[in-house]
Amino acid sequence: MTDQYGRPQRLVVDRELCESYGVCASAAPAVFAIGDDDVMRTLQDPIETSEQGRVAQAVQLCPRQALRLEPVDQPLEADVENNVYDIPIERGKIREFARATGSSNPAYLTEQPVVPPTFLTTARLAWEPPDQDTMALVGFDLQRLLHGAEDYEFLRLPRAGETLQVTSEVTERFEKTGKRGGAMKFAIVVTEFRSESGQLVARQRSTLIETGAAPSGEGS
């Protein structure tokens, strides 16, 4: 099966989370089944293309978030292996984050707190080595830098106490002419967060912009 861009995907079952409720088997009976031993089993590997929609629905419906789809060709690749660094998801830092954002949500204060979605950026900034700094990767002039957009895609929620392996790379560069003249440079930086076993947990996509220099004579 493939994602919306035609890239191959595989189904991953987190056995620690699955409680064999069988919602997946109802959504995609050709792919999931609950055995006589009450253990959920997958019946296809790889998943047939005709089952793609039903499997995607099962992933959405699983009450334990035990199912996820992840790219097939994305183990840590040799050419980025040296650029991998670790970030610990620290409970104390989650509390600090909640306090700093003015949140009193008790979900952030338990023994096993929920990890706020944008916490990954904070943790990354605290731990990334200088040569993996996003600004170093894009090479833009900091005085003309704009933060265009930030998207997160979660394949599962990060867990307090685990350590994630992080890689960032510039995946796209392009230019546009600004309204006041001058070229605006754009760079898309994709950062991936993986579990210690190499499974993709989250993907962050940052759009950075270097504004064009002001045209000479502007404002006269």
Ligand code: SF4
């Ligand atoms: S719906 Fe989720 S928890 Fe239930 S059997 Fe399927 S994978 Fe397991």
